[in-house]
Amino acid sequence: MMADLSCEFAGIRSPNPFWLASAPPTDKAYTVVRAFEAGWGGAVWKTLGEDPPIVNVNGPRYGAMLGRDRELIGFNNIELISDRPLEVNLEEITAVKKDWPDRPIVVSVMVPCEESAWQRILPKIEAAGADGVELNLGCPHGMSERDMGAAIGQVPEYVEMVTRFAKAHTRLPVIVKLTPNITNILYPAEAARRGGADAVSLINTISSLIGVDLDSMSPIPAIDGKASHGGYCGPAVKPIALTMVADIARSSETAGLPISGMGGITTWRDAAEFMTLGAGNVQVCTAAMVYGFKIVEDMIDGLQNWMDEKGYTSIDQFVGAAVPNVIDWKDLNLNYVEKAVIDQDLCIKCGRCYIACEDAAHQAISVRGDGEPIYEVVDEECVGCNLCANVCPVEHCITMVPLRDGTDPRTGDPISGEYMNWSMHPKNPFREV
Amino acid sequence: MMGRNSKTPEIESNRLSPEAYADNFSDLHPMLSAHQASIEAARCYYCYDAPCIKACPTGIDIPSFIQKISTGNRRGSAHKILEENIFGAMCARVCPTEVLCEQACVRTLGENKPVAIGALQRFATDPVLDDGSRLFERGPESGKHVAIVGAGPAGLSCAHRLAMLGHRATVFEAEDKQGGLNEYGIAAYKVVDDIAQREIDYILDIGGIDIRFRQAIASAEALSELGKKYDAVFIGLGLGGAKALGLEGEDLDGVMNAVDYIKDLRQAKDLAALPVGRRIVVIGGGMTAVDIASQTRRLGAEEVTIVYRRGPQEMGASAVERDLAQTGGVRIRYWAKPVRLIASKAHVVAVEFERTRGGRNGSIEGTGEKYEIDADMVFRAIGQQFSAASLDGSSDLIALRGGRIKVDGERRTSVAGIWAGGDCVDGGQDLTVVAVEDGKIAAHSIDRYLHREDESADNGDQVMDGQR
Ligand SMILES: Cc1cc2nc3c(=O)[nH]c(=O)nc-3n(C[C@H](O)[C@H](O)[C@H](O)COP(=O)(O)OP(=O)(O)OC[C@H]3O[C@@H](n4cnc5c(N)ncnc54)[C@H](O)[C@@H]3O)c2cc1C
Ligand SMILES: Cc1cc2nc3c(=O)[nH]c(=O)nc-3n(C[C@H](O)[C@H](O)[C@H](O)COP(=O)(O)O)c2cc1C
Numbered sequence: 001m002m003a004d005l006s007c008e009f010a011g012i013r014s015p016n017p018f019w020l021a022s023a024p025p026t027d028k029a030y031t032v033v034r035a036f037e038a039g040w041g042g043a044v045w046k047t048l049g050e051d052p053p054i055v056n057v058n059g060p061r062y063g064a065m066l067g068r069d070r071e072l073i074g075f076n077n078i079e080l081i082s083d084r085p086l087e088v089n090l091e092e093i094t095a096v097k098k099d100w101p102d103r104p105i106v107v108s109v110m111v112p113c114e115e116s117a118w119q120r121i122l123p124k125i126e127a128a129g130a131d132g133v134e135l136n137l138g139c140p141h142g143m144s145e146r147d148m149g150a151a152i153g154q155v156p157e158y159v160e161m162v163t164r165f166a167k168a169h170t171r172l173p174v175i176v177k178l179t180p181n182i183t184n185i186l187y188p189a190e191a192a193r194r195g196g197a198d199a200v201s202l203i204n205t206i207s208s209l210i211g212v213d214l215d216s217m218s219p220i221p222a223i224d225g226k227a228s229h230g231g232y233c234g235p236a237v238k239p240i241a242l243t244m245v246a247d248i249a250r251s252s253e254t255a256g257l258p259i260s261g262m263g264g265i266t267t268w269r270d271a272a273e274f275m276t277l278g279a280g281n282v283q284v285c286t287a288a289m290v291y292g293f294k295i296v297e298d299m300i301d302g303l304q305n306w307m308d309e310k311g312y313t314s315i316d317q318f319v320g321a322a323v324p325n326v327i328d329w330k331d332l333n334l335n336y337v338e339k340a341v342i343d344q345d346l347c348i349k350c351g352r353c354y355i356a357c358e359d360a361a362h363q364a365i366s367v368r369g370d371g372e373p374i375y376e377v378v379d380e381e382c383v384g385c386n387l388c389a390n391v392c393p394v395e396h397c398i399t400m401v402p403l404r405d406g407t408d409p410r411t412g413d414p415i416s417g418e419y420m421n422w423s424m425h426p427k428n429p430f431r432e433v
Numbered sequence: 434m435m436g437r438n439s440k441t442p443e444i445e446s447n448r449l450s451p452e453a454y455a456d457n458f459s460d461l462h463p464m465l466s467a468h469q470a471s472i473e474a475a476r477c478y479y480c481y482d483a484p485c486i487k488a489c490p491t492g493i494d495i496p497s498f499i500q501k502i503s504t505g506n507r508r509g510s511a512h513k514i515l516e517e518n519i520f521g522a523m524c525a526r527v528c529p530t531e532v533l534c535e536q537a538c539v540r541t542l543g544e545n546k547p548v549a550i551g552a553l554q555r556f557a558t559d560p561v562l563d564d565g566s567r568l569f570e571r572g573p574e575s576g577k578h579v580a581i582v583g584a585g586p587a588g589l590s591c592a593h594r595l596a597m598l599g600h601r602a603t604v605f606e607a608e609d610k611q612g613g614l615n616e617y618g619i620a621a622y623k624v625v626d627d628i629a630q631r632e633i634d635y636i637l638d639i640g641g642i643d644i645r646f647r648q649a650i651a652s653a654e655a656l657s658e659l660g661k662k663y664d665a666v667f668i669g670l671g672l673g674g675a676k677a678l679g680l681e682g683e684d685l686d687g688v689m690n691a692v693d694y695i696k697d698l699r700q701a702k703d704l705a706a707l708p709v710g711r712r713i714v715v716i717g718g719g720m721t722a723v724d725i726a727s728q729t730r731r732l733g734a735e736e737v738t739i740v741y742r743r744g745p746q747e748m749g750a751s752a753v754e755r756d757l758a759q760t761g762g763v764r765i766r767y768w769a770k771p772v773r774l775i776a777s778k779a780h781v782v783a784v785e786f787e788r789t790r791g792g793r794n795g796s797i798e799g800t801g802e803k804y805e806i807d808a809d810m811v812f813r814a815i816g817q818q819f820s821a822a823s824l825d826g827s828s829d830l831i832a833l834r835g836g837r838i839k840v841d842g843e844r845r846t847s848v849a850g851i852w853a854g855g856d857c858v859d860g861g862q863d864l865t866v867v868a869v870e871d872g873k874i875a876a877h878s879i880d881r882y883l884h885r886e887d888e889s890a891d892n893g894d895q896v897m898d899g900q901r
């Protein structure tokens with residue numbers, strides 16, 4: 001019996017939780033149909049605005065951060081919203097919906113901060129047969145200079161107001177897409193909830209300059225020798241997205257508000273992580289742009305196999321499962337001690353752990369042996385920081401092992417099974433007694 | 434000359450220490466570690482319309498299975514492989530990947546170092562055999578029953594696919610073990626730990642497949658009997674006899690078929706007990722020639738020489754196979770053909786060869802120049818042929834082409850209701866993976882045929898003057 005991946009998000013049903021995010025892959029019927037054929041559970045249509053459509057640059061609009069084997073890690077863009085007429089988009093949405101009734105199409109919208117603009121566009125989207133609307137309050141480049149996108153998303157009052165406009169003029173579920181270009185994600189999330197949002201989605205892209213061409217002295221991507229900042233996404237932004245999703249999921253102010261998670265999702269594992277931190281479904285852009293729609297196949301089958309292995313039969317059984325374990329630093333147990341352990345059978349003798357610890361941690365790795373070096377952790381010095389394990393090129397070669405009893409050879413303190421956080425710690429001058 | 438003729442041939446067992454036997458016949462390419470697999474999998478570019486997929490005779494979606502290794506979805510990866518090739522674990526070990534998928538890898542073009550697809554395939558599939566997790570279920574029972582001749586890769590691939598499609602299969606196998614050449618032919622160091630049997634046990638676990646051992650279907654009557662009793666028949670009986678050299682004295686002691694010796698080797702409980710000559714001459718240029726040479730060398734033969742009548746380009750064994758033999762100490766001599774077996778007391782002691790050169794239209798001709806090579810054992814490895822005798826006259830019934838069974842694209846023979854695949858059909862490449870694909874294609878064709886049969890039964894009147 002394979003696990004059931006069907007999901008209901010803010011009242012919108014889809015056969016699986018993998019939706020395409022509003023971006024080039026959802027720009028037109030042609031690509032959305034290809035995506036549905038490949039198995040994507042739903043799509044958020046490329047952001048629509050008012051006519052006349054915007055005009056994009058006619059040169060490079062992307063820049064990439066590559067790993068050493070040219071694997072794309074981070075992705076930057078200066079593209080604007082849809083540059084095709086509204087009517088054309090709406091007709092295509094209607095046509096695709098007709099052929100794919102079980103796949104939700106949520107339509108992303110961005111219009112100026114005036115109620116009349118929302119009043120004009122939303123009924124048209126509803127009439128086209130969309131399953132929901134997503135308010136693009138997040139685009140950090142271009143559109144924000146025109147007082148839209150992140151220019152709205154960065155001001156909680158505007159977020160609330162625009163959400164109200166939207167709720168007043170459509171019966172469709174309203175998803176508010178948040179920008180990460182802000183100090184605390186809870187402000188716009190709470191504002192969206194106050195405005196009546198049915199859900200939030202995050203993250204949109206992060207303001208970025210991807211690099212500088214050292215010959216022309218222009219940042220990239222350069223348009224006629226000049227560049228403007230863009231929005232950053234792809235695998236590199238996942239940690240930023242995760243913490244924001246978790247913050248919303250665990251705040252009492254926003255508790256229960258459905259979250260559509262995105263930012264760097266490339267594999268089923270990434271998706272599962274977002275979902276355990278409270279995302280009811282996920283959206284993907286960069287991975288589809290880099291690898292094509294086919295990657296959804298492994299997302300579906302990988303998630304299913306993982307669920308089978310863990311005994312989950314439906315996704316609601318693990319959505320939010322990690323949320324109770326996200327706590328404040330002050331609540332971490334300071335009596336808990338781990339030490340790094342190097343598996344000598346897996347060690348390939350590169351010495352990276354040694355130099356990292358020696359130069360930048362706690363000088364807790366010894367090297368001995370003539371000829372082939374043997375690297376070992378000195379428990380008397382190891383603070384359990386995990387730097388060595390993070391720089392080790394071999395998976396599972398360095399593991400962190402908890403001390404369960406005895407004393408910590410570094411501090412001489414007995415290992416206590418008892419929980420003690422900073423507020424209770426004897427060294428805390430402001431200890432709560 | 435006289436001196437040698439009076440010499441006694443040196444054929445002995447126990448040539449090596451027990452450790453040396455164990456070492457020589459240990460796993461040729463051991464399983465990748467998790468570390469190796471993760472690095473190798475990361476090298477795959479996940480190409481669009483990937484050339485490796487087209488180069489795999491079974492069409493495995495290679496980029497997808499490798500990506501699934503990267504994402505930690507190893508079960509999904511195995512599923513991807515086995516859905517196209519149920520013998521994925523065997524093929525991971527025996528496919529000449531250097532001329533199949535890996536040759537097509539874009540990294541071959543880019544940096545002359547393809548992704549190690551075969552090794553990754555083994556990494557993905559072995560765990561499934563080890564833990565026996567069932568990835569495929571029998572289709573809803575169709576009530577149809579298919580007879581299969583031969584429990585080799587072709588026959589069992591067909592049987593498994595038929596089971597997935599809901600049909601029952603009864604396999605008639607001449608030997609008392611399943612697997613065909615997986616069990617009796619493939620070089621021992623490619624298939625350690627009884628993998629051939631373990632894989633087939635896994636395949637049969639789907640259910641609905643029944644193997645009858647020691648039941649050769651060796652006559653036209655027996656075959657047409659099957660045709661009457663079952664809803665369809667698939668023939669996958671491989672190749673029978675090894676080709677003869679056409680020389681006088683082929684029945685001398687010490688002259689034998691490579692495949693027969695390999696069969697003994699594969700079934701030997703104790704390799705040390707297997708007698709092997711000090712000097713070996715192998716005649717041929719294919720996989721079998723290279724395998725018998727490598728394996729006798731590993732059994733302790735001191736001088737092993739393959740003699741092939743053409744050049745390296747024409748040789749059936751791939752460059753990788755040849756390298757393996759040569760680095761193991763086997764000598765390969767090109768452009769010579771045997772002309773005389775030299776004997777002493779009814780035992781071969783040497784072979785006389787004549788040098789050859791390429792003639793017109795790809796033919797070869799002797800140059801007249803001759804040389805001898807001493808030999809305690811001489812192996813024939815110039816190919817096996819489909820012995821129509823194994824169907825004993827039934828070739829009248831079933832049309833042949835190029836000496837093997839003639840089939841169409843769907844692996845249908847000239848006789849309605851009978852399919853064939855694997856080494857016994859014309860156009861085959863004598864590769865395990867090709868046999869597996871044949872069985873799969875035939876199963877789908879049989880399935881369509883059985884459904885059509887049902888349909889025509891439903892509107893019975895029309896069948897009366899129908900085509901069949
Ligand atoms: C020495 C050697 C090494 C090889 N190495 C490789 C390699 O490394 N890689 C590779 O890809 N390929 C290799 N091959 C080729 C590969 O083994 C074959 O292509 C493959 O096994 C063909 O499968 P098959 O099912 O058609 O026939 P087989 O494997 O020959 O199976 C036929 C089955 O039918 C049975 N049978 C025969 N006659 C009858 C009958 N009358 N009634 C009932 N049953 C019968 C046989 O006992 C056998 O079980 C090698 C072949 C040889 C000989
Ligand atoms: C080229 C490009 C264009 C985008 N256009 C839009 C857009 O029109 N509307 C929108 O809401 N988000 C847009 N995004 C942001 C994505 O929808 C998504 O929020 C972001 O890329 C993070 O997800 P990812 O890491 O999977 O790419 C765009 C992203 C890219 C790369």
Ligand code: SF4
Nearest residue numbers: 058059060061062289
């Ligand atoms: S991807 Fe390349 S070919 Fe396609 S539009 Fe962009 S620049 Fe042109």
